[in-house]
Amino acid sequence: MEVAPKIKQEVAKRHCLATRIWHWLNAFVATMLLMSGLMIFNAHPQLYWGDFGSREDYAWLQIDDTRTKGFVRIGNASFETTGVLGLSLDAKENVRRVAFPGWATIPTGYDLAAARRWHFAFAWVFALGLTAFMLISLVNGHIRKDLHVRRGEWSPRALWSDIKNHARLRFGDKYGTSHYNIMQKFSYIGVIFILFPLLILTGITMSPAMNAAWPWLLDIFGGRQSARSLHFIAAAMMTLFVVVHLIMVLLSGPINGIRSMITGRHVTTSKPEATGDLA
């Protein structure tokens, strides 16, 4: 039945100040880390598993060029990526034989020393920001109230209904609720408690001085080169998260979403009385 019910608009408080500050700080810092990280990767565009790995050893991932073509090799599978990865043109149309093109790196040109300085300075902001956010969210109840997956949400029926809602581009806040839906909770928990700590710890594991201080990190990640591989994979997953996150913002009402992340206030439409069990 398609009876237009009376819809009432309400303004609800959605994101607290700590969440908003951390969100925008992270948007900036993660971009700086990703782009300077890609420049660092360009210095040795190969990845290995285990303790050691160099041009003399087998790399499971390689982004390189044949002087005329750029390619990405993963295991035995090779893909031509001329123009973007391995071999690309810079702004002045010069051919550059680098893994990631200048538009994706900080600095634009090849400068390992500078990229390292950017990366290691912003890494502090990233790590301290995450720690502060976790502590504040624990104290102000953000984790318990908003991120905690409740028993009911674990039921296959609830999960399936959330998946169906996503497939129909119908998100949790369609009818009034300003709570996160299940998939949203999973992705935020995954990023905050798994992906970000993984990025920080695998990053620390690449430091020879920290290997002396905390040798257990090498045991956890299976050696320095494994940590380097995991660091790269985690960065790729973080990028994927950001892409999906931005798509979701666009699909679920970008103005309202962005406003709520800036002012904290979110406009909700109260749930019509007549409709059934939409969560």
Add this chain to the structure above:
Amino acid sequence: MTVNRKLLRRRDLLRSATLGSSALILGGCDAMNENATFRSALRGAEKLNQLTHRTLADRATLAPEFALSDISPVFKTNGSLTGTSTEYLAHLQNNFADWRLRIDGMVANPINIGLDALRAMPARTQITRHDCVEGWSAIAQWQGTPLRLLLQQAQLSPRAKYIIFHCADNYGARPYYESIDLIDAFHPQTILAWAMNGETLPVKYGAPVRLRVERQLGYKHAKYVMRIEATDDLSKFHGGKGGYWEDVGDYEWYAGI
């Protein structure tokens, strides 16, 4: 259709916003990168990293050591593959028979020591991982004389703060050199290696002796060491930043990451 136009306008706006912001980020970052104040702010993190590492690890905490079975099948060569000074080339011809390592500067008892005398001193053998600043790693066994024994023998001045390694390899017109502080200089794993994987140190890996300073990156591990000098001020040497790559490439002097 107004809706379509609105959508189009929104799309255009988004596109130009994306392109604009990416250009702004890149242009802005490159400009920031050239900015002296910003660069020195970033450099502050280097000090913070060094302080953190020195706080988290005791001055004698060892870098991880490995088993014989962990050694890289082929240890990648890099940097200079031979010393280049005339003096070095003459010693190389003579199989380093008359080569003498000089230890001087802020020491009470400067010494000249030959390769055989160096080998006769108590030695340390360690299987460690070599990490290049570029990102690759290789594992090898190193055998050599602990630097601290030589510094004790030379009676290091209490005013000395750094140890400088003068090398026989040149990059263009500049000689290679490196420096470390006294914490690393007296670290048990800091050795002047004269053997690698059980054999006399090959020329391409730094013969007759190279530095191993295991808690830092590869460029600190000076090859073809000819002279060791104690000092209290790095700014007096070459470019003033304490090492070839530090002077030329602006790499960090403290290379613990």
